[in-house]
Amino acid sequence: MPVVDVRLVDVVKKFGDAVAVDHIDLEVNDGEFFSLLGPSGCGKTTTLRMIGGFEEPTSGLIELQGRDVTWLPPYQRNVNTVFQSYALFPHLTIFENVAFGLRRKKVKDSEIKARVSEMLALVELPGYERRKPTQISGGQAQRVALARALINRPAVLLLDEPLGALDLKLRRQMQVELKRIQQEVGITFIYVTHDQEEAMTMSDRIAVMNKGRYEQLGDPESLYERPTTRFVAGFLGISNLLPGTVDSRGGQHAGIRLADDTVVRAPAALVEGRDRVAVGIRPEKIRLREETDPTPAGHNELFGVVKDASYLGVSTQYQVEARGGARLTVYEQNVQRATKSELWSAGEAVRLTWSPDHSFVVADQASHPSPGATDPTTPDQLEPEERS
Ligand code: ATP
Numbered sequence: 001m002p003v004v005d006v007r008l009v010d011v012v013k014k015f016g017d018a019v020a021v022d023h024i025d026l027e028v029n030d031g032e033f034f035s036l037l038g039p040s041g042c043g044k045t046t047t048l049r050m051i052g053g054f055e056e057p058t059s060g061l062i063e064l065q066g067r068d069v070t071w072l073p074p075y076q077r078n079v080n081t082v083f084q085s086y087a088l089f090p091h092l093t094i095f096e097n098v099a100f101g102l103r104r105k106k107v108k109d110s111e112i113k114a115r116v117s118e119m120l121a122l123v124e125l126p127g128y129e130r131r132k133p134t135q136i137s138g139g140q141a142q143r144v145a146l147a148r149a150l151i152n153r154p155a156v157l158l159l160d161e162p163l164g165a166l167d168l169k170l171r172r173q174m175q176v177e178l179k180r181i182q183q184e185v186g187i188t189f190i191y192v193t194h195d196q197e198e199a200m201t202m203s204d205r206i207a208v209m210n211k212g213r214y215e216q217l218g219d220p221e222s223l224y225e226r227p228t229t230r231f232v233a234g235f236l237g238i239s240n241l242l243p244g245t246v247d248s249r250g251g252q253h254a255g256i257r258l259a260d261d262t263v264v265r266a267p268a269a270l271v272e273g274r275d276r277v278a279v280g281i282r283p284e285k286i287r288l289r290e291e292t293d294p295t296p297a298g299h300n301e302l303f304g305v306v307k308d309a310s311y312l313g314v315s316t317q318y319q320v321e322a323r324g325g326a327r328l329t330v331y332e333q334n335v336q337r338a339t340k341s342e343l344w345s346a347g348e349a350v351r352l353t354w355s356p357d358h359s360f361v362v363a364d365q366a367s368h369p370s371p372g373a374t375d376p377t378t379p380d381q382l383e384p385e386e387r388s
Helices: 044-052 094-104 109-122 138-150 168-185 196-202 220-225 230-235
Strands: 004-015 018-029 033-037 059-064 079-083 156-160 188-193 205-210 213-218 240-248 253-258 263-267 276-281 287-290 300-311 315-322 327-333 349-354 360-363
Touching (some): 018 044, 168 196, 196 220, 205 230, 213 220, 213 230, 253 276, 263 300, 300 327
Parallel strands (some): 033 188, 033 205, 079 156
Antiparallel strands (some): 205 213, 240 276, 253 263, 276 360, 287 349
């Protein structure tokens, strides 16, 4: 059984009448890399600040390592925080910045020296001891901030968009580094981000937040392969959603009848207790074939016309209009021998096929309004870079 390091029980945070965090229950395990992922304003930072003690909950309970810390100030919690603005002391050397927490605890000099060296080695900055914060890059400053936070050996490290100020390439590099560091020190990390790729790269588990709650919690693969709400499906990558009615339930796969009377199948367990649903399918799970090619036995099929093809190098992205009017996005990997002439072009009639096991199911918006239902745009209608 995993040991629970951080527990939130029915936590609510209101600012005046506005509810920032809306009855959250959460358990983060010891040694876990756990992310709170969601769009701006969904309550992730507020949740993190309550764990850190920078904000008091309006109601609810917060436990760290089995101890109620709900009303304790930050310095009485065995927790440290790394912010996006890493706030190093500009007048102190890198050594003294990292040593800061130990100096305050009156740790003796020889131990400070050894521990600072150990930390700078961990973040791959040995030899930088005598520099000042103005003499290092943004990525290096973030590493120093990390070393400074870890030197006190907190039970839990809270990270609030720590890579937000870095350029994309450096971010990607630091994501791999952060994961390595977390595994090396074995400390529980709770990481706040609005970047789905970032959360998926590093996390053991992710809570996908929307409007003060989390809609789904799981490991990256299950969130991507089996999202249970429109919001989650749309926030973690592109998804095609086909509304329909459950038509048959017997056996391994359920049949879902779409508006144009086509029946597509999905794992039966996913439609339990539901009637009106939307069947989801990720763009890379769909195969495009000649209209006259046979569909592999047991696979779902739709017919449509290619409306647009965008050559992206590693893959080609197609927009296909199905006969019932639905627009689907399809990715096809460009294998070595593929030349532009072998790609599908606009106007071609195609058959779309996929395995029923690759279908997922979310509640249909009409019968189960999701929290975002009244918004003019839901995340699944947005391009990834627009979703933050
Ligand atoms: P972002 O990614 O933009 O930081 P977030 O998901 O971290 O967003 P929070 O910062 O937790 O969101 O904010 C949640 C909600 O609470 C927002 O509507 C925000 O405006 C509100 N809020 C946060 N802090 C305060 C405050 N001190 N006073 C009033 N409202 C606040």
